[in-house]
Amino acid sequence: MHDVAAAAGVSQATVSLVLNSASGSRFSEDTRKRVRDAVDRLGYRTNAHAKVLREGVAGMIGFIGDSVATTPFAGAIIEGAQQRAWEDGLLLLSVNTGGDRQLEAASLDTMLSYKVAGVVYAAMYHRRLEVPEALAGVRSVVLNSQDRAGRVPSVAPDEVKGGYAATSRLLEAGHTRVGMVNIETLESGLPAAVGRYEGYCAALEEAGLDVDLSLVRFGKGGEEDGYKYAMELLTSGNPPTAIFCANDRGAWGAYQAVSDLRLSIPGDVSIVGFDNQATLAPFLRPGLTTFELPFVAMGRRAVELILQDAEPDGRVELMDCPLIERNSVTHPKEMP
Amino acid sequence: MHDVAAAAGVSQATVSLVLNSASGSRFSEDTRKRVRDAVDRLGYRTNAHAKVLREGVAGMIGFIGDSVATTPFAGAIIEGAQQRAWEDGLLLLSVNTGGDRQLEAASLDTMLSYKVAGVVYAAMYHRRLEVPEALAGVRSVVLNSQDRAGRVPSVAPDEVKGGYAATSRLLEAGHTRVGMVNIETLESGLPAAVGRYEGYCAALEEAGLDVDLSLVRFGKGGEEDGYKYAMELLTSGNPPTAIFCANDRGAWGAYQAVSDLRLSIPGDVSIVGFDNQATLAPFLRPGLTTFELPFVAMGRRAVELILQDAEPDGRVELMDCPLIERNSVTHPKEMP
DNA sequence: CATCAGAAGTTATACGAATAACCAATGAGT
DNA sequence: ACTCATTGGTTATTCGTATAACTTCTGATG
Numbered sequence: 180m181h182d183v184a185a186a187a188g189v190s191q192a193t194v195s196l197v198l199n200s201a202s203g204s205r206f207s208e209d210t211r212k213r214v215r216d217a218v219d220r221l222g223y224r225t226n227a228h229a230k231v232l233r234e235g236v237a238g239m240i241g242f243i244g245d246s247v248a249t250t251p252f253a254g255a256i257i258e259g260a261q262q263r264a265w266e267d268g269l270l271l272l273s274v275n276t277g278g279d280r281q282l283e284a285a286s287l288d289t290m291l292s293y294k295v296a297g298v299v300y301a302a303m304y305h306r307r308l309e310v311p312e313a314l315a316g317v318r319s320v321v322l323n324s325q326d327r328a329g330r331v332p333s334v335a336p337d338e339v340k341g342g343y344a345a346t347s348r349l350l351e352a353g354h355t356r357v358g359m360v361n362i363e364t365l366e367s368g369l370p371a372a373v374g375r376y377e378g379y380c381a382a383l384e385e386a387g388l389d390v391d392l393s394l395v396r397f398g399k400g401g402e403e404d405g406y407k408y409a410m411e412l413l414t415s416g417n418p419p420t421a422i423f424c425a426n427d428r429g430a431w432g433a434y435q436a437v438s439d440l441r442l443s444i445p446g447d448v449s450i451v452g453f454d455n456q457a458t459l460a461p462f463l464r465p466g467l468t469t470f471e472l473p474f475v476a477m478g479r480r481a482v483e484l485i486l487q488d489a490e491p492d493g494r495v496e497l498m499d500c501p502l503i504e505r506n507s508v509t510h511p512k513e514m515p
Numbered sequence: 516m517h518d519v520a521a522a523a524g525v526s527q528a529t530v531s532l533v534l535n536s537a538s539g540s541r542f543s544e545d546t547r548k549r550v551r552d553a554v555d556r557l558g559y560r561t562n563a564h565a566k567v568l569r570e571g572v573a574g575m576i577g578f579i580g581d582s583v584a585t586t587p588f589a590g591a592i593i594e595g596a597q598q599r600a601w602e603d604g605l606l607l608l609s610v611n612t613g614g615d616r617q618l619e620a621a622s623l624d625t626m627l628s629y630k631v632a633g634v635v636y637a638a639m640y641h642r643r644l645e646v647p648e649a650l651a652g653v654r655s656v657v658l659n660s661q662d663r664a665g666r667v668p669s670v671a672p673d674e675v676k677g678g679y680a681a682t683s684r685l686l687e688a689g690h691t692r693v694g695m696v697n698i699e700t701l702e703s704g705l706p707a708a709v710g711r712y713e714g715y716c717a718a719l720e721e722a723g724l725d726v727d728l729s730l731v732r733f734g735k736g737g738e739e740d741g742y743k744y745a746m747e748l749l750t751s752g753n754p755p756t757a758i759f760c761a762n763d764r765g766a767w768g769a770y771q772a773v774s775d776l777r778l779s780i781p782g783d784v785s786i787v788g789f790d791n792q793a794t795l796a797p798f799l800r801p802g803l804t805t806f807e808l809p810f811v812a813m814g815r816r817a818v819e820l821i822l823q824d825a826e827p828d829g830r831v832e833l834m835d836c837p838l839i840e841r842n843s844v845t846h847p848k849e850m851p
Numbered sequence: 852c853a854t855c856a857g858a859a860g861t862t863a864t865a866c867g868a869a870t871a872a873c874c875a876a877t878g879a880g881t
Numbered sequence: 882a883c884t885c886a887t888t889g890g891t892t893a894t895t896c897g898t899a900t901a902a903c904t905t906c907t908g909a910t911g
Contacts, residue, residue, distance in 0.1 A: 189860075189861090190860070190861050190862080191861095192860080192861065192862075192863095193859090193860065193861075196860090205858075205859065205860080206858090206859060206860075207858085207859065207860095210859080210860085229866085231866090232865090232866045232867065232868095233865075233866050234866085235866080
């Protein structure tokens, strides 16, 4: 900057003021032009660290993921966060800890020493977790999970509403016997499993239907269980005409079961999935009607909470899971 | 740091020296202890910006991806880069540009103003690309692609060797009629398509076999083409006993074709894929034998090149694609 | 004519750490 | 007694920017 000042024949302060005062017309047009020319000629670029040193806070937001980058869905989460940050000219300083608490603490420490404007603490899957202590020292948001202690604001998908919407989609198509293959037991406490089931029940009740436990199965989220439990449901005495699979992998298993039974989707049985897994859901035949975890929107929202002025509270913000309509749902077959 | 110095009853310089001189025993044990106690008591954390300001280079590496985070495979690339960076105590300052050259330039500019130690320029898929001019100003590496101008060093998968290894795997199992369903035409110039085909030819020739063009098809990389061309090959007069599908999605299509023909894998036809797509290859039945793009290793290597002392040249470093053995390959059936 | 307002800059300082250069005290060697 | 090395520190300066506070000049005004 001193070089620029010398080249333009002014003082360093003048350069700084010309460059930063948005429109404060304190200088003559001539001087401003000389400064800008010198900047261009010398290829001057401001030193961000000197700026931060003076101003106390950096144009960076820390992003700590327990392994977000490697899980196929959730890359979108970091993408959303980054997009939103960049809209305010900020960059993401990111780390995947792989769940290593020590790495987590160390990298958080480094981030803080870089005076990040805030920290997004993102989890690979929706759960209740303990945040590292050092987070208390900065503005922070828990993403795709919830702070168990309830101190840090959180952003997570609305599983209940998602389960409700998925089930409603089938009920509205006219189904009255709607099965569910869940991804975990309720005792697991997994918000996705508990919430989607709760939504399933709520939708049935609202439609005046009882929850028939013979139509509900609890697997482990893999396609093997999807296959196994869909098979059980469809070969039972009084099979469902539609199945809500609480994740797409389970739905894939269900597809295979339906195929092995020489039935067809959606003619004989309608299927709704959950997750909109990019490498799976669009490629099944027929395309899987499913619900999307709003990763991009969640990432954006988390950064937004960091950026906003209002003092944060420990509130959990739940975000809608949009329906992705494809071709695995239709009306139930008329009974013979 | 002044506060710490005051609390410990020493000068700021002493604190700095005690904290940084690894073992330089210039101070009494007593003083050092007082300093460390004060640091703990006050929860002092060094200001990274002040340090960078003095030293000229930051403990950060820029990572620019054209949309790495959202593509399901390549999250691993950023993971590898970050891992390696952290081993040297560096963090990644990352941006996904979504291919927007303007955003790319702007974010690169910001990164440079943060005095990053280097920049990794990562592409979503392997190709030849033009790097932004500003990259010339820093140490940089092109990742998962190659600098067309040949100035910036590049790290990319060894497609030829991959295609060679895939084909060899089938030849070694005893197959002599090995088909290939490619992901693109050769005219596309796509290194993955061109290289894997070249490797396929090389392996055949080395085994003393001619390349039989009636066994080769060029699709668009989707499962529809995988289905269509596998079907063509298998229903031809003299079908192959094994097919090398140049990507896993194509292999999935081939699986469906085989299934529709009431044949079995690997009994009637062996299949080898490419990509080891995490949400697909392990879940096919039988599990797909395939090759992995070494994303983590590539990410690591790119950062390593940035970190190393030697002056870089524009060399392209090709990395091996490891075989992921599952159950889709066996000996050919004896002819009746 | 004295005064005052505004325009157009400049000077000086602070941010936090690293380090070269300096200083004071002690004890050993001659 | 004098020199000199060693130990254990301190002082002063630098990195690059932002900005509060000051200066100087030019017209305009009462």
